[in-house]
Amino acid sequence: MAEHAPGGSGLRAALSTLDGPPRFLLLSSFLIPLGSFMILPFMSVFLHERLGMGLGTVGIVLAVASLVQFSGGIVGGALADRIGLRRTMLWALIIRTAGFIGLLLALRWPPLAVAALVLTCCGAALYLPANKAYLVHGVDDERRPAFLSAGNAALNAGMAVGPLIAGPFVLSSPGWLFVAVTALFVLVTVGHARLPPAGGARKSGGQGAAQSLLAGVAVLPFAANALAFYLYFHFQHYLAVYAVERASSTFYSLVLLLCFTLVIVVQPLASGLIRRMPYATALTVGFTGLAAGLAVLAIGTRTALLAGGALITLGDIVLFLKNDLEALHRSPRSDAVVFGQQRLAAGLGACASGVLGGQLYSLTEQAGNTGWFWLMAAAQCLVLPPVLLALRKRPAQHPHPHHDDEGALRPHGTNGRVPGR
Template sequence: MADRPRAAGGPGATLPGLSGPLRFLLLCSFLIPLGSFMVLPFMSVFLYERLGMGLGTVGAVLAVASLVQFSGGIFGGALADRIGLRRTMVWALVVRTAGFGCFLLGLRWPPLAVAALVLTCCGAALYLPANKAYLVHGVDDEQRPAFLSAGNAALNAGMAMGPLIAGPFVLSSPGPLFLAVGALFALITAGHARLPAPGDGRRGASAAGQGLLTGVSVLPFAANALAFYLYFHFQHYLAVYAVERASSRFYSVVLLVCFLLVIVVQPLASGVIRGMPYALALALGFAGLAAGLAVLAIGTRPALLAGGALITLGDIVLFLKNDLEALRRSPRSDAVVFGQQRLAAGLGACAAGVLGGQLYGLAQRAGDTSRFWLLAAAQCLLLPPLLLTLRGRTAAPAPADDDMEGTPAADDAHGRVPGR
């Protein structure tokens, strides 16, 4: 093991001799968002211009799809706890491959395009908790930030490249594009079917009797929901604001810079973030969000770039630390914990869509949309202190089962699983 590669996770952090399955999983962490983001970012334009749906209908479809993709992760985590990580990933990819196949049929019958979008989002919801849990299975606590950051870097690289590759073809040649993406997902599914089972599904029938939110770490759950709520002010409404003041091309540049920051900075900072006290991480993360949102209110091109960068840096700290803290505090399996955190993300993103939309509309009617960003920045300062009331709280675990004594599940319920 002397030649194990160094990881960009802070001083002394390493990725210990990545096995073939983990290398494949990291490659797929790039290929899956690459394929997905060759299609999904263009859905509003595709449904509106190519299939002739009304904007109100398009908005409703995208809202439902987003909620399914994020909040459905809690069912993905529960499924992985019941049938295992590998089998869950395979079934999730089968669903997603079928979704991209339905996009082809949707070119002739638009309702199938809506079904295709929902299917792909269901597949994503099922896949991600199992993917993250497989990536950190058997990894000790010191190494988890490096592994999670490597996966996040691959994810963001795929998200950044997908739109650049597919942009010229979505409206002009959608059929070949959907066919190519569907074929890519079919190959990825076949590869996942050959992965070794990582000794998962260790809770068996006992896990099946637990509620979806049993053992949830209340503070990391609430902090994640709040972080996504505030971040999605930026995600949902920057496009309208930036195109109005610059151009759609410049908006793409801002997003590319944000993706690159996650790819480069999060792996480098993962070790520091892991060792950071949770209260300090929350303070720094929300302060970064507040600063970035306030800078956006200036409205110039440099301000758009700087604001996006500050928001991304804040989220790099918040999203990783919340996941690590949830894993540390919860007695549940990794897959269930990641699913619970995805539910929090979905609730936050949905709230941003509903409440943020109303606030942006008010600012727009008042003739000054910069006020929207200042109000969002103020929320970054006023809302996080409410999290202090949740400190140390965790939902009650399921009742202990005498038959579980001495088993890995029993050890986990008492907080003694290695690497937790």
């Protein structure tokens, strides 16, 4: 993306360079969450009402599944680094398709549902780092934000549309719904099999062939991503119960739709600005947006729910994209490994939010004022980030040349420096 054209025209210019395979990946980035979110958001209802699981058991199952889906990304990145991007995506989709078949069979044998759900999450963990790395393979630093934000927009569009399509059928006709989703994943898998390889596995003896999963981790972007997801998942985990009590489940869906729409529209348009923004500024802007949004939620009115969700989303648009870009530039590892490390950070943050945030929400509920939950979460947005910025004073690791999947050296970026500096 050109320095002087961060908006819509610059975005279109950058994306106009996409050829067939990346365009197919962007389409897949919509279709895969579309199919997944026709089922996964309703799993608590499905497991409890359709399969008869207790809510306590359901909560444990969903916590484990979420941890696998996020933190397992570090394994997906390492696998892509070893066997190649296309093969990793293929195996991930095969595993995830098998998981949806398992959910279909669970209608006849309910105990299979838990294993099937975890299997779908394993597939998601393996897929995303390879998908992102393939999308930006060989792309220079200036165009990477546009490509990544376009992928994020497609992802959020699928997440927004999937529940709207599937809502009426989850409990009334789950069998046909699972068949449709399975068929969609079969088609997407076949399409991935036709992609050209972005490279094979790294040659044995190449740099990083035997490195540990966390070797070369970019410490500050990793920690910032974990903290961002920890704070964001206060919103993700607990808004439903808070909003339904004060409005309705339909209004809660409207809040989520607004958040998805903002990511789809704003992040691609703002990607150039986010790329050039100094990292400390991006962290300040992002966490301030989170703090403001969480504080507004404490008011509890419908207007506050919409405004709070919008502010939180705008903060995360900056944080999530900038953390990925910064990690790519600070780490000497391959793109797929870096994305996997960032997914691990996200999983740790989301898990901590589930454990600590749940205790905090329970305390405020017992005290009779859950608005304090959002105020205490907002306070954490202001208190914790300065600790991260203290890490920035440490000397940054100079980016080393990367190996592509064939083992050939390639430059980390076009200018050899971290953008926005």
